[in-house]
Amino acid sequence: MISHLAASARTPDLAFISQQLFTAILWIDESLHIKWVNAQAEQLLAISYSRLLEQSVLNLLAPKELNNKCTKTDHLSTDSLTERFCQAQQYQQPFITHDHTIKRSSNPSAPLLIDYSVTPVTYESESYFIVEMWGKDRQSRITDEQRQQQQYSVARQMLRSVAHEVKNPLAGIRGAAQLLERQFNKLNEQTLKQKLQTYSDVIINETDRLTDLIGQLLGSNQLANWQKLNIHQPLEHVLTLMLSQYPNITLHRDYDLSLPELEADRDQLIQLFLNLVNNACESMTEYEEQLSLADQRQAYYPKLSIQTRVAFQHTIGHQQHKQVLQISITDNGSGIDPAFIEQIFFPMVTSRAAGTGLGLAIVQDIVSRHHGMIEVSSALDEDDNQTSFVLYLPFAQPLDRQ
Numbered sequence: 001m002i003s004h005l006a007a008s009a010r011t012p013d014l015a016f017i018s019q020q021l022f023t024a025i026l027w028i029d030e031s032l033h034i035k036w037v038n039a040q041a042e043q044l045l046a047i048s049y050s051r052l053l054e055q056s057v058l059n060l061l062a063p064k065e066l067n068n069k070c071t072k073t074d075h076l077s078t079d080s081l082t083e084r085f086c087q088a089q090q091y092q093q094p095f096i097t098h099d100h101t102i103k104r105s106s107n108p109s110a111p112l113l114i115d116y117s118v119t120p121v122t123y124e125s126e127s128y129f130i131v132e133m134w135g136k137d138r139q140s141r142i143t144d145e146q147r148q149q150q151q152y153s154v155a156r157q158m159l160r161s162v163a164h165e166v167k168n169p170l171a172g173i174r175g176a177a178q179l180l181e182r183q184f185n186k187l188n189e190q191t192l193k194q195k196l197q198t199y200s201d202v203i204i205n206e207t208d209r210l211t212d213l214i215g216q217l218l219g220s221n222q223l224a225n226w227q228k229l230n231i232h233q234p235l236e237h238v239l240t241l242m243l244s245q246y247p248n249i250t251l252h253r254d255y256d257l258s259l260p261e262l263e264a265d266r267d268q269l270i271q272l273f274l275n276l277v278n279n280a281c282e283s284m285t286e287y288e289e290q291l292s293l294a295d296q297r298q299a300y301y302p303k304l305s306i307q308t309r310v311a312f313q314h315t316i317g318h319q320q321h322k323q324v325l326q327i328s329i330t331d332n333g334s335g336i337d338p339a340f341i342e343q344i345f346f347p348m349v350t351s352r353a354a355g356t357g358l359g360l361a362i363v364q365d366i367v368s369r370h371h372g373m374i375e376v377s378s379a380l381d382e383d384d385n386q387t388s389f390v391l392y393l394p395f396a397q398p399l400d401r402q
Contacts, residue, residue, distance in 0.1 A: 022313055024133040028057050043312045044135050050124055060102055096121040170207050177203040194219055224265040226397060231262050231325060232306060238273040246281045254307040263397045264370055272366045276329050278391050280304055283333030305330040314392055316373045327391040335385040336378035
């Protein structure tokens with residue numbers, strides 16, 4: 001009975017299974033041409049299926065050998081990749097290569113570091129190879145992000161503990177100042193009364209300012225109002241507010257209008273985008289003033305770019321997602337010092353004299369509440385600075401969300 005069921009079971013679609021894997025898969029024929037790739041390969045290599053199809057795999061893995069053919073009459077170096085494919089086919093023996101660098105035409109300045117395996121197979125009496133690829137840069141990035149998330153979490157917890165300890169004395173100071181104010185209101189001497197009134201106002205105002213600062217450190221106590229929304233609605237709301245204050249900034253939108261709805265707290269996202277867009281606009285305004293003071297003659301056009309996309313097979317923390325929302329906010333302002341860039345999400349860290357250092361810490365906190373992640377990069381160039389903040393948010397929140 002069992003054997004009958006096994007025999008009648010439907011054979012799984014191997015192409016469908018390959019599309020569900022986290023590994024990049026390439027199907028290579030005997031002449032080393034690519035016949036099929038899965039979506040993960042397109043994502044890893046940043047090359048579309050149509051461009052990869054019928055291309056020699058040597059063009060990716062060993063461009064210098066591209067003109068060599070895998071034939072029995074070839075006399076190739078034993079360490080050449082073409083020869084390794086030939087031997088793998090001859091002896092039906094897979095092989096693995098570690099720490100291999102691929103130069104990507106889409107981004108030559110950022111080569112891709114991978115491990116890959118080659119497995120010879122026979123399918124319908126024809127010889128093929130299965131090439132599997134793992135991005136090492138991705139694994140390194142995931143490790144760094146997990147380490148940074150832990151550091152941010154510890155820093156936030158420490159500051160919140162300190163904030164709780166400071167909050168009660170502040171309330172006591174304010175209450176005492178109010179009691180003093182009531183007492184000297186009974187004085188008859190007007191000059192002394194005005195001086196004491198001034199002093200008490202300073203105490204109360206500064207205490208209120210510190211209390212507001214403590215409130216920002218502690219974060220909101222309100223539960224998130226989770227709802228399904230179109231990510232472009234809170235984005236456009238923020239852009240309308242900000243660009244009215246910075247009319248000289250050119251805005252470039254690159255939206256994917258086919259994005260599914262996102263489960264999120266709308267007010268928290270507005271706060272997040274306000275901080276990021278405001279930082280970008282301030283950076284460009286300051287940079288324009290610096291160029292003006294330095295009497296630079298080159299034309300400068302402040303530009304803010306917003307892009308929305310779907311990122312496939314993305315890891316956030318310990319969770320692998322088949323697809324997440326990707327939002328990029330890019331400006332051409334003064335940029336971020338490379339020595340400073342890894343610290344910018346820590347509370348109380350700022351490069352601006354008038355800043356509190358809480359804006360990006362709040363951004364990090366909101367992103368964490370949405371079980372997402374944020375990356376930052378800044379390319380400083382004499383002709384064109386580019387600073388990008390890239391958000392990754394899961395479309396659905398976990399069942400145990402807060």
